[in-house]
Amino acid sequence: MTAGRVIAVCVGPGGIPKHPVERVYASADGLEGDAHRYRFHGGPNRAVCLFSEEDCESLRRDGVPIAGPGAFGENLLLEGLPFQDLGPGQQLQVGPEVILEIHDIREPCKTLRSLDGRFPALMEGRSGFVCRVLQPGTLEPGQTVRTLS
Helix, strand or coil, rough: EEEEEEEEEEECCCCCCCCCCEEEEEECEEEEECCCCCCCCCCCCHCCEEHHHHHHHHHCCCCCCCCCCCCCCCCEEEEEHHHHCCCCCCEECCCCCCEEEEEECCCCHHHHHCCCCCCCCHHHCCCEEEEEEECCCCCCCCCEEEEEC
């Protein structure tokens, strides 16, 4: 079992950026107050989008201007989890209540080109994941994230 930490929880009206919030309820339909601009964004298999602080730092080193948490449209910005070892089917416990299951690798949207013209290709191998919510509950910054076997 590997552990990490939630740096930020972000929601938005659709598109990018999403904005950090103090706490939010996660259900099978996604995060309360979060919306998606396009029909194929969101839904039960894409209810929560994960992104790693380590990949964010890597993009900064490549010269990408990053305004802060939520800049890439992620719902959860995490640190300390080895994203390179995660994949579809992996379950994560976030805080005391929420259990997520990684559904797929996040396919970077062309909307990210507004941040940097090298997107979406620049995110290959560091785009994050989209998840199902298996067990609902409240998400907030500072919570521990653990991989489940």
